[in-house]
Amino acid sequence: MLSLATLLRDPDLQLRLLVAGPPQTLNAPVTWVHGTELADPSGYIHRGELVMTNGLWMSEVTPTEFVGSVRRVGARGVVFGLRVAQPTTPAELVSACRNAELPLAEIPIDVPFTAVSRAAAAVYERERHDVLSSTIQRGDALTNALSRGAGISGIIDVLRREYERPLVVIDRLGRLLATTGPEPSESGRRKITEALGRRPPPIDVEVGPGLSAALFPVGGLGAPDAALLCLAPTTTLSEREREALEQAARYLGLDVARMQAVDAIEMRFATEVLDMILSGPQRAADVAGRLRAFGIEPAAPVAVCALAFAGTTRDRPDDAPTEPGMSEIVTDCLMREGLPALVAGGTQDVVVLVSWRRSDPDLHDLAGRLAAAVAAAFGDRPVVVGLDRIAPDATDLRSPLQRSREACRILRRRTSDDMRPVVADFESLGTFRMLVDSVDPELFQGFSQTVLGRVRDHDQQRDGELEATLRAFLQNDGHWAATAASLYIHVNTLRNRMARIAELTGRDVGRTTDRVELFLALQSVPG
Structure with a gap:
């Protein structure tokens, strides 16, 4: 200088x-x-x-x-x-x-x-030569780190040998890829991922109380795929340090792109396994070989679950069932659990096949942890998980796969403002509930209004309670005395109300087919 x-x-x-x-x-x-x-x-x-x-x-x-x-x-x-x-x-x-x-x-x-x-001029010339020489030498070291498979950690080691600065690499999902200093807190990671979503990303981001980090975007023509962070404000970095960090970020982009390509290949590989399972027993041998590639022993018990975002909340009526990166969050969570698993992500759900020698309640607990991890990574969006029985081996996966995905589909179509994860198995959903949830909501609302429309109009115009009375009657299995007691009315008043309901709907609760129609029509409104 x-x-x-x-x-x-x-x-x-x-x-x-x-x-x-x-x-x-x-x-x-x-x-x-x-x-x-x-x-x-x-x-x-x-x-x-x-x-x-x-x-x-x-x-x-x-x-x-x-x-x-x-x-x-x-x-x-x-x-x-x-x-x-x-x-x-x-x-x-x-x-x-x-x-x-x-x-x-x-x-x-x-x-x-x-x-x-x-x-x-001679001093400036020496400086330019030194900068060029160090850039070339650093580039050679970074290239060697990538060529020998050292990956992100190898790139960070090159920087650490040159500058004593704490460094962190975090992807756009908040996953820690490498670090040479203190790990950012959960809230710090969330701030980093939010910063990566801005256009353009900020120069500095606060990762903790009073702790500002210089942010260098990694990869991506649109939104960056990750960030290299130096846990110090940009103003404290020398020009040569900033140049070194920017150079390293470009090399990190190459390795992140490689990782994404590998993930994409594995995801296609996993999706092919699901297709093989659904095609029937004739592909059982192929399925066994593919599962071994994921560390799953095909002769041992295998559990299946399907995850998706709840798609019909009042605040988010148009939420997509899955989002990019959801499969990676699930995979990371399973790796931390030490469980060999296959994770296949699609547009409607993320399917997990996992070796499982534990109990059903333990599987429910694991599903809850997976759902919580996904919800936290995507801003606490509500997540649902469908399960089925544990298959004794890989030859019996077709039915559990179909039933767990169907359970997930039914769960995500239910309207709720509850942000907590919902985990349910196929059998616990109930036969009539599955039939109701499998019908298009608009069509079902139309059916409900056809059956109960006049009853609802009557209640609205006269401040009546016919619909509530019908619901109580069916919930009490048609017992007159029990229903009257629950509504605090005389049984004769109950009979008069039920007669009026029959007049308005054209359906008699004394007939089984009519009672079923009335019961189903009530399912479209909260009970």
């Missing part, structure tokens, strides 16, 4: 320091050297420049005025060139620089200002 201290150490210049200025001023970076004899050079000098002068301006202004104009624009100091007519540096100039806390050096008569300019 070019500084006044650098020039003072050059023996060819023979500079003599007269005023040092405040501490560290001599080591401050000098942007260039500027020769001038103007009485007020402030309009031509830029911040950080070193001023060289022979003092020809002294017939027009005082040294104090000249130094004031130089100091005002942020010059790094003054080099006074001695000449035959002025063999010593004026005491007034020395005093003015000392009062202004501006460094002052003198250069002998036989050393021209061009020597200072050549020395400054």
